[in-house]
Amino acid sequence: xxxxxxxxxxxxxxxELEAVxxxxxxxxxxxxxxxxxxxxxxxxxxxxAGLPVAGLALWxxxxxxxxxxxxxxxxxxxxxxxxxxxxxATEHFMKDxxxxxxxxxxxxxxxxAIAASVxxxxxxxxxxxxxxxxxxxxxxxxxxLPLLAMTGARTFPGMPEAARSLADAVPDGEAETVDGADxxxxxxxxxxxxxxxxxx
Numbered sequence: 222x223x224x225x226x227x228x229x230x231x232x233x234x235x236x237e238l239e240a241v242x243x244x245x246x247x248x249x250x251x252x253x254x255x256x257x258x259x260x261x262x263x264x265x266x267x268x269x270a271g272l273p274v275a276g277l278a279l280w281x282x283x284x285x286x287x288x289x290x291x292x293x294x295x296x297x298x299x300x301x302x303x304x305x306x307x308x309x310a311t312e313h314f315m316k317d318x319x320x321x322x323x324x325x326x327x328x329x330x331x332x333x334a335i336a337a338s339v340x341x342x343x344x345x346x347x348x349x350x351x352x353x354x355x356x357x358x359x360x361x362x363x364x365x366l367p368l369l370a371m372t373g374a375r376t377f378p379g380m381p382e383a384a385r386s387l388a389d390a391v392p393d394g395e396a397e398t399v400d401g402a403d404x405x406x407x408x409x410x411x412x413x414x415x416x417x418x419x420x421x
Contacts, residue, residue, distance in 0.1 A: 231343070232343055233343050234263070234266065234343075234344045237263055237344035238263075238266065238270055238272070241272060242272055245272060245273055245274075250273060251273040251274065251275040252275060253275050253277070253415075253418070254268070254276075254277055255278045255280070255415065256277065256279045256282070257280045257281070258280070258281055258282070258283055258404065259283060259345035259348065259349055261277075261279040261280065261282035261283075261284075261352075262345065262348035262351065262352035263344060263345065264277050264279060265277065265279070265282075265352050265355075265361075266352070269355070269360075269361075269364060274366060276366050276368070276369075277367070277368045277369070278369045278415055278418050278419075279368065279369065279371065279387070280371050280372075280401075281371070281372050281373065281384070281404055282352070282370060282384065282387055283380070283383070284352055284383040284386070284387060285378075285379030285382060285383040286317075286353065287353065287357070288353040288354040288356075288357045291350050291354075292350045292353075292354065294313070294346070294349075294350075295346035295347060295350040297313050298313050298342065299343055299346065299347075302340055302343055307336040307337055307339050307340070308336045310339045311326075311335060311336045311339045314346070356387065361387070361391050364390075364391045364392075365391075365392055367394075367418070368387070368388060368393065369388075369395055369396075369397060369418050370383075370384035370385070370388045370394065370395070370397070371396075371397050371406075372384045372398055372399070372401075373399065373400070373401030373402050373404070373405070373406060374402065375403065376401075376404070384397075397414070399411060
C-alpha cells in the first residue's frame with residue numbers, strides 16, 4: 222500500500238501495517254481485506270496483529286515454498302535493497318515467477334521505475350517469510366475470522382495446495398477455484414464471489 226514514489230525511509234512491514242491501519246481508520250471500522258499474491262501475506266499479518274479486519278479474501282497466496290526457503294529468499298531481497306542493487310533485488314523478487322515476466326519487465330522502457338519500486342517490496346518479502354513460518358508452525362489456528370483462499374481455474378503448480386493448506390489452518394476457512402488465469406482473476410467472477418463473501 223505504501224507508494225515508494227511518495228514515501229521515504231525504510232518501507233518495511235511495520236510501515237505497511239501502519240498504512241493498512243490508517244485506511245481502516247478512514248473507512249470507519251472493520252473491513253474485509255482482499256489480498257493478491259504477496260498482498261495476501263500482508264493482509265494475514267494485519268489480521269494477526271489485531272487490526273479491525275472482518276474477513277480475508279485472498280487470491281493466490283504464494284505460500285507453497287517452505288518457511289526456511291522463503292526466509293532465505295527474503296533475506297536476499299533485503300540485502301540487495303540495502304546495498305542499493307535495486308535491479309538485483311527485483312530480479313530476485315521475481316526469480317520464481319514465469320521467466321517471461323522478468324524478461325518483459327527488463328525489456329520495458331519502465332524497467333528503471335519498476336526496479337526502483339522494489340524498495341516497497343521489502344514489506345512483501347517480510348510478510349511472506351512470516352506467513353510461511355506461521356503456516357508451518359500452525360500459528361493461524363487462533364485467527365478467528367472468515368477466510369476465503371482463492372485460486373484461478375488456470376494457475377501455477379502449488380497454488381491450489383497452498384490455498385487448501387491456508388483454509389485448513391484457520392477455524393473458518395474455505396478454498397475455492399474462481400475463473401481466472403495466470404495469477405489474475407476474471408473481473409465479473411471475482412466481483413460476484415467477493416460480494417457473496419462480504420454480504421454473506
